[in-house]
Amino acid sequence: MRLVPRGRGLRDPNLRDRLYELLEHDPLAYSAGSRFIQIIIGVIVLDVVAMTLASVPDLDAQFGVLFSAITILCVIVFALEYAARLWTVAGHTPRGGPALADRLGYAFSALGIIDLMAFLPAAIVLATGRHATLAALGVLPFFKLIRYSPAMRSLLAAVHAERRALIGCIVILFGVVLTFASLLYAIERDVQPDKLGTIPQAMWWAIVTLGTVGYGDVVPVTALGKFVSVFAIVSGFAMIALPVAIISTAFAEEVKRRDFVVTWGMLARVPLFAHLSASEIADIMRLLRARTIEQGEILVRRGDAASSMYFITAGEVEIALPSQHVLLSDGTFFGEIALLHRTKRSGTVTATRKTRLLVLDAQDFHALIERMPTLAAHVRKTAEARLEEIGDLAGAELAQAERGSTDT
Numbered sequence: 001m002r003l004v005p006r007g008r009g010l011r012d013p014n015l016r017d018r019l020y021e022l023l024e025h026d027p028l029a030y031s032a033g034s035r036f037i038q039i040i041i042g043v044i045v046l047d048v049v050a051m052t053l054a055s056v057p058d059l060d061a062q063f064g065v066l067f068s069a070i071t072i073l074c075v076i077v078f079a080l081e082y083a084a085r086l087w088t089v090a091g092h093t094p095r096g097g098p099a100l101a102d103r104l105g106y107a108f109s110a111l112g113i114i115d116l117m118a119f120l121p122a123a124i125v126l127a128t129g130r131h132a133t134l135a136a137l138g139v140l141p142f143f144k145l146i147r148y149s150p151a152m153r154s155l156l157a158a159v160h161a162e163r164r165a166l167i168g169c170i171v172i173l174f175g176v177v178l179t180f181a182s183l184l185y186a187i188e189r190d191v192q193p194d195k196l197g198t199i200p201q202a203m204w205w206a207i208v209t210l211g212t213v214g215y216g217d218v219v220p221v222t223a224l225g226k227f228v229s230v231f232a233i234v235s236g237f238a239m240i241a242l243p244v245a246i247i248s249t250a251f252a253e254e255v256k257r258r259d260f261v262v263t264w265g266m267l268a269r270v271p272l273f274a275h276l277s278a279s280e281i282a283d284i285m286r287l288l289r290a291r292t293i294e295q296g297e298i299l300v301r302r303g304d305a306a307s308s309m310y311f312i313t314a315g316e317v318e319i320a321l322p323s324q325h326v327l328l329s330d331g332t333f334f335g336e337i338a339l340l341h342r343t344k345r346s347g348t349v350t351a352t353r354k355t356r357l358l359v360l361d362a363q364d365f366h367a368l369i370e371r372m373p374t375l376a377a378h379v380r381k382t383a384e385a386r387l388e389e390i391g392d393l394a395g396a397e398l399a400q401a402e403r404g405s406t407d408t
């Protein structure tokens with residue numbers, strides 16, 4: 001498998017940039033970058049599974065050598081990946097400072113620390129021979145998935161965005177714990193001196209009760225103590241609901257924002273929209289929805305009724321016309337002819353590889369060309385040129401189809 005695009009090996013002056021693209025670029029499924037991500041995710045899963053199973057004495061006795069071999073392999077892969085990231089990051093940060101600053105910036109970033117922690121502790125443990133400690137480190141490589149999981153990144157971004165509110169929740173929780181702990185301490189310290197004889201002891205009861213866990217290891221025995229506990233339990237619901245509501249709202253917002261950014265990024269790749277103002281782009285964005293089709297998937301069949309047009313933001317499709325086959329790739333659009341002329345589809349469109357599209361429904365298409373004459377003119381001009389290319393025979397078939405559709 002070729003991971004780095006063809007160049008001149010280590011002497012290739014662009015190797016660093018190419019490698020950076022491979023490591024950092026958000027790739028499509030057919031690209032080398034995506035194969036790299038799949039390999040790294042596979043290595044992470046293998047490492048976490050091996051380290052976790054190594055904690056089971058029976059399995060460790062049987063497969064200990066295999067677990068160690070997997071761990072060594074994973075440490076090597078993660079170390080090489082870390083070194084590659086450290087090397088390639090120079091010149092690729094918005095700061096544009098010296099290479100050392102870029103490298104230090106990565107090394108001290110959250111993702112840089114996670115990348116380092118994924119292999120360094122395991123390497124030290126392997127070197128010092130304290131094999132049993134390895135299992136406890138199994139969770140560290142797992143955090144590398146944050147880089148590849150948009151959901152995990154969104155959750156962290158949500159927690160980060162709401163950190164002040166969440167700190168507020170913790171302060172309130174601490175106050176409530178202290179209040180109930182002091183109350184129960186005051187009520188039951190003489191009755192249960194071994195369990196509630198100090199405020200820290202009572203705080204354990206308060207935390208377990210407010211957390212609605214209720215282990216039952218410390219329970220009030222006096223009527224007043226039980227009365228206070230009822231309030232503690234009810235307050236516990238609010239204590240849990242508050243941060244859950246804050247995080248879930250922020251998470252939903254973050255996902256919405258990410259979708260917006262993704263669609264915006266996709267839109268920017270379509271030259272047709274390049275001249276539009278920000279408000280027009282925002283207007284169009286509301287109408288477009290992202291869709292990914294797999295290699296070989298047929299999106300549109302010749303002769304079918306049309307319900308949408310499509311913009312290719314990444315990938316490639318093949319249009320099978322009666323007289324020829326046409327390939328369309330990033331930045332182009334298709335499916336406009338049937339919408340404009342209210343006919344059946346003039347060709348069959350198949351993805352030649354995994355392709356990202358923006359879909360515009362027929363109703364919105366008509367509304368849009370009414371509102372944006374320049375855009376409409378461009379789409380019409382392209383459609384006319386394509387119709388000319390399709391030729392007389394296909395044109396006649398299309399007209400026939402058009403008549404057929406109006407007859408029905």
Ligand SMILES: Nc1ncnc2c1ncn2[C@@H]1O[C@@H]2COP(=O)(O)O[C@H]2[C@H]1O
Pocket residue numbers: 300306319321326328333334335336337338339344345346347348349385386387389390
């Ligand atoms: N010659 C061509 N070159 C590029 N695209 C074409 C050509 N002919 C047709 N198409 C596209 O293929 C699409 C098939 O569905 P539609 O007829 O709706 O719209 C068509 C055009 O967008």
